[in-house]
Amino acid sequence: MFGAVVCPRCRKGFAVDLEHDTSSCPHCGRKVQTRRMKTYFTSASASLTARAVGDLNRRERDLRTFDGEVMTEKERTSHSLKDVGSVLTELGEFTPSELAARLEMKDADELVSRLLLTGSIYESSLGRFRKT
Ligand SMILES: [Zn+2]
Numbered sequence: 001m002f003g004a005v006v007c008p009r010c011r012k013g014f015a016v017d018l019e020h021d022t023s024s025c026p027h028c029g030r031k032v033q034t035r036r037m038k039t040y041f042t043s044a045s046a047s048l049t050a051r052a053v054g055d056l057n058r059r060e061r062d063l064r065t066f067d068g069e070v071m072t073e074k075e076r077t078s079h080s081l082k083d084v085g086s087v088l089t090e091l092g093e094f095t096p097s098e099l100a101a102r103l104e105m106k107d108a109d110e111l112v113s114r115l116l117l118t119g120s121i122y123e124s125s126l127g128r129f130r131k132t
Helices: 046-077 081-091 096-102 109-117
Strands: 002-006 013-017 022-024 031-033 041-043 121-125 128-131
Touching: 002 046, 013 022, 013 046, 041 046, 081 096, 081 109, 081 128, 096 109, 109 121, 109 128
Parallel strands: none
Antiparallel strands: 002 013, 002 041, 022 031, 121 128
């Protein structure tokens, strides 16, 4: 019997031969005891098990992408407009990149255009902005 398992160290899926007591992760070399591993799939067929391993690894990648999106969303909403307002007052005249640095954002272009639209800031000189 073969089993699809997930490596406890690198979290990648791989196939083990359940007849063997131990197996090694092909990704990071971690030795595991096959009987203690949670099997996500078991089959007498090596090729079916390999396909299940492929599914496991794809799912892992999807989860990572999802994490990335969650983090971007958090970054975008981590500053309430009230915080931004007091930062704008502190900065006086500022460029979008100065604002981004102050708010620890990757870029503040979207924020600046939103603030412009809502009339919270105005362009005081080319590429520089001030709180209204
Ligand atoms: Zn591993």
